[in-house]
Amino acid sequence: MKVGLFVPCYIDQFYPGVAIATYELLKKLGCDVGFPMDQTCCGQPMANSGFSGLSKACDKNFVNNFSGFDYIVAPSGSCVLHVREHLNEGASPAEIDRIRNSVYELTEFLIDILKVTRLKASFPHRVGMHISCHGQRGLHLSSMSELVDPGFSKPEQLLNMVDGLELLKPARVDECCGFGGTFCVFEEAVSVKMGKDRIQEHLRNDVEFITGGDTSCLMHLEGILKRQGSGVKAIHLAEILNSNL
Amino acid sequence: MEAREKILQAVTANKPDLIELPEMDLSQAVRYSNLVEQFMNVLKASGADTFFENSGNLLVTDIDSVKQQGDFMINLLEKDERQEWEELTASELKGLDTCYIRAQLGVAENGAMWISEEQMSNRLLPFICQHLVIVLDPADIVDNMHQAYQQIKTGHNGFGVFIAGPSKTADIEQNLVIGAHGARSLRVYVI
Amino acid sequence: MSIKTHAEAAQEFIRDEPRTDWHDETLWFVRQKRDKSVHTLPEWELLRDWASRIKNHTLSNLDHYLKSFENNAIANGIKIHWASDAEEHNRIIYKIIADNKVCKIVKSKSMLTEECHLNEYLKDRGINTLDTDLGEYIVQLRKEAPSHIVLPAIHLKRQDVSETFHEHLNTEKGNYDPQYLAASARHHLRERFIEADLAITGVNFAVAESGSFVVCTNEGNADMGVHSANIHVACMGIEKLIPKTEHLGVFLRLLARSATGQPITTYSSHFYKPRPGQQMHIVIVDNGRSRQLGRADFRNSLKCIRCAACFNTCPVYRRSGGHSYHSTVAGPIGSILNPNLDMKANSDLPFASTLCGSCSNVCPVKIDIHDQLWKWRQVVVANGYVGKAKKAGMHGAAWILSNPRIYRISGKIGRWVMRTFPFIINHPLNVWYKQREMPKAPELSFRDWFKVNQ
Known part of the structure; x- marks a missing residue:
């Protein structure tokens, strides 16, 4: 299972620990995780501000980076939702559709796709x-x-x-x-x-x-x-x- | 008629393609094992006093005690009395203390009671009285509003109303105050 | 004087934090009452679905239903008037008043007459209209606009009401008891009802197949007015129609539960014919609604039954108050209706939301409010109603984010600046920093870490 790790821009820049945890977690659960190096942002900041026209280049960049994966997983519901609802550019409508449907938020990926029922984690707080x-x-x-x-x-x-x-x-x-x-x-x-x-x-x-x-x-x-x-x-x-x- | 044509033309031009009405399976709507109990509980929560009896004695006592007080009362339960109230104006009715009226139907889900113009004879009566007393046959209680609309003949008269409690308001800081502009209290006799 | 934007007005509102908390909690209480009530009906979601589809159907055949409503109402002895806009609506009502030479007018709550600014129109012509819904009565005395379509005076505290009543009704100074205050209003307004010549009401639902209409109140003020007065004028938008009487069962089950958590309003009055000797008029108003019907993305906002559940659940509304929306209909639904009426004046409203989506979930007719807010943002920007700084910022961000190399370099420089010269970022001009710390800028981005550790 080839999983593309989608790390939203502000996580990449300010919260690398979140992305590292996601990466390690997916690896330990047996996924073949790739991180496309040229990914940037899903385009949500522009689109949610009324400038969806300006997110087209982000769409294309997203498609370029992620079209080769079975699943795309991100530790962010918001960015995943944006891709699922608003990704529009950069490939054929069928491919866009496939990408939209293969992008997952981390917890839904763990529950729905990996069907995780046990974790060896401890956090006594x-x-x-x-x-x-x-x-x-x-x-x-x-x-x-x-x-x-x-x-x-x-x-x-x-x-x-x-x-x-x-x-x-x-x-x-x-x-x-x-x-x-x-x-x-x-x-x-x-x-x-x-x-x-x-x-x-x-x-x-x-x-x-x-x-x-x-x-x-x-x-x-x-x-x-x-x-x-x-x-x-x-x-x-x-x-x-x-x-x- | 210029505005009429303009509006209708714009609506015709702008409406989407026809969308079908839903098929409604009304049997999916809530039902209750004890209609009278449910009905009375909801009404109580809405600020009404409720009485359930077989004999009708409590109602008789109620009417007698209001009569004794000597306040202006109208008893619409007596059919022959109805006509004389028809013509009364608001200023003639402003001293009305208590009004007795029969409801055609009660709804268990929300405590609403249907009163048509036939029963009230004068549209003002259930509203302008200080105290409203509604009498209902328990056999006329249905589960929900869908059943209610199947049973009542809404267009039969010029006016009809569902009443589900005394008048109330929560417009000041969401504090519930019973007694806004309509009747200040509601007593319901299920006989 | 220019009207404050939502953000500016909200900032002012929040300055009084205890009062903001009180406003938030009071409305949250209404949301909780709604939750409690809807959870007693296992078929709740099904009801919403039916209501939504009945309204979608009605809008898709609205010309037919308007005509059939008109025909049936006329046959019932009701006089029908049509108004293209607010001005025409007001003119029609003024003419009815003038023709009948009446002057004592009571009005029950009608957001349409507020939208049309009927009171001001009549006042300019020497006619006083008395609002009789307690909340509307209070705000009318204070010369304010309603801040909520169901709870018009929800922005006021009992002390405010007490002062207003003391001034206008001569109630006891310092008596803050809601029971006492409401009773004083009742006493005062009873006389006005009894002497009323003409009563104006709104319309909650108009039934096409019977030419009848339903008005819902808890206070009984609509009924007190219309059954006392010899003339009844009911005002409705073209979207108030439903096809059949049986559909009332669906909508009356949804309306009060969504609005206040009550299982039904105290009075649901069904009007078919005028009583003998009474005139009954209906004014059917467009005022931009047919235009909204033509906007495919936004037409289903016309399904709205004005329950205000979206107000009560909206975390932004609860913390900014109705007046910050500078429109008759505030809250999330107002933010998708008002840009249709005046896009420029209301271009800020689609942005007065976090797009959290709670509004769409409570909506009894399933209007996709938060999606429409998103879509209005696009329309507003496309029409040029956006500040220069925001526009420039968005273009800059888009440029950086669409070029991976520039993104990497900017990120690196940005983080370095934040670590090295924090005062450049941690500055009052940085809006984020006003009340929040900036995130810590790490030396390595995830990308940098990945290159080393993969």
Whole structure:
């Protein structure tokens, strides 16, 4: 199984640890992992800001880098959702369609494709779960509090396999953290207020870490936590699943 | 008629290709093992007082006690009394304390009761009274709104209303206040 | 004076953080009531699906349903008027008032009349219209606009209401009891209802097959007005139609549960014919709706039944307040409706969202609100309604991100600058840094690590 590791640009630049954990995890689970060196960005920042026309070159670059893989896996629900919904350029419609359908967010890849039921991971800490909207409401990684549907959660399923981990949920179990891409600067006041409110609920649970599947949300929450001088750390799910493996 | 033509033309030009109506399997809608209990529970939660009895004695006592107080009351349960109220205006009805009325049907899922113009004779009565008393036959309670619309003849009269509690508002800080502009209280007798 | 953008108004709103928390929690409470209520119905998602498809069908045959509604209503003795825009809507109502030489007018909640600014229009012609929904009454006394389509005064605290009532109704100063305040309004408005000549209402649903319409309230104010007055004027947008009476079963089950968590509104009044001696008018209004019908990406916003569930669930709305949307219909649904009415004036609204998608999930008629927000962003930008700095920034980012080599070099330089000269980045002009620390810039990117460690 040839797996292309898709490392979103800001993870590559600022959170290499998340990408390393993802890479190591996939390798240890038996995947043949490749990392196309010329990948950059999926184009989401432009498209979500109303400039989808400007993301065409990113589309092409993405296709050039990833057309040779059975699966494309990224530790980011948001970027995966963008590719799945908006990738348009750089190949025939059939190939675009194939690529769109072969791109997976890490936890759904582990659960749905690799069918992981056990992990040799240990993380003996109190961990707060942050559900990222694009992974949840976009990729349906977990059930949504608004819908009358049976409950499920792929990220939680995986976290429950980790030794010693105590998973704690905030009162508003799936409210947005306020990152929202360029929203975080163009609507700075609301963005930060939303982030502060999420953090407040996690603090009430006395967590040591806040985890989630999207580094963008975590970067935003981490920025606020650090400014508050809090000892609580943001950590990507991949880093927990890969710990002590 | 210029606006009419303009609007209809624009709608015709801009509407999408015809999309079919859904086939609705109404048997999928919620049902209850105890209709009366469900109905009364929902009404209570909506701020109504509910009474379930076989004899109708409680209702008689209710009417007698209001009569004794000497307040302006209208009893629409008595068929012969209906006509005389038809013509009354709002200012003539403004002192109305209690109004008794029969509902044609009750809905267990939401406590709503259907009252048509036939029963109310004057459209203002169920609203302008301070206290509304509705009487319902338990055999006329259905599970849900789909069944309700199958049973009621909505177009039969000029007006009809589902009433599901006393008038209320939560417009001040989401604080529930019973008694907005319609009746301040609702008593429901399921007999 | 230019209108503040959503972001500017929101920033002001949030400055009072305790009040923002209160606003957020109050509306979240409504969302929770909605959740509790919808979870009692196992068929909830099926109901949403039916409602969505009934509305899609209706929109796809709207000209037919409008005509059949008109015919049936006329046969019932109702007078039908058509208005292309807000001005015509107002003119029609003014003419009814003038023709009948009446002056005592009560109005129940109608967002359409707000959209058309009817009150101001009539006021300019010397006619006062009294809003009778308690929330609308409060904001009318305060000369404010509603901040929420279902809970018009939700931005106000009981102390604010108490002060307003003390000033206008001479209620006890310092009495903040909602029961007392509501009772005072009831007492005052009863007289106005009783003496009313003409009552204006909105329309929740108009049934094509019978020419009838349904008005839902909890307060009973619509009924108090229309059954007292000799003239009833009901105002509706062309999108209020549904084909059949049986469809009311679907929509009435969804509306109140979505709006407030109640299983149904206290009063669901079905109007077929005027009572003897009464005039009943319906004003059918387009005001941009037929244009929206022609926008394939946005037409299904016309399915909206104005429950405001998307307001209550929206984390942005809850923390920025209705007035920050500078439009009659605020919240996520407003952000996809208003650009159709005036794209330039509302070009900020599609960006007043994180695209979290909660709005689409609570929508009882399954409008894909967050997808439409994304699509409006594209349209707004394509039409040039975007700031120069943002445009330049996006072009710059696109250039870097589409060239792998430039991306690598810029990344390396950027991280080096952040590590070496943090003060260049950690600066008040960096909006991110105002209330958040920047991420730590590592020496090696993942790519650099991979080259060494693969």
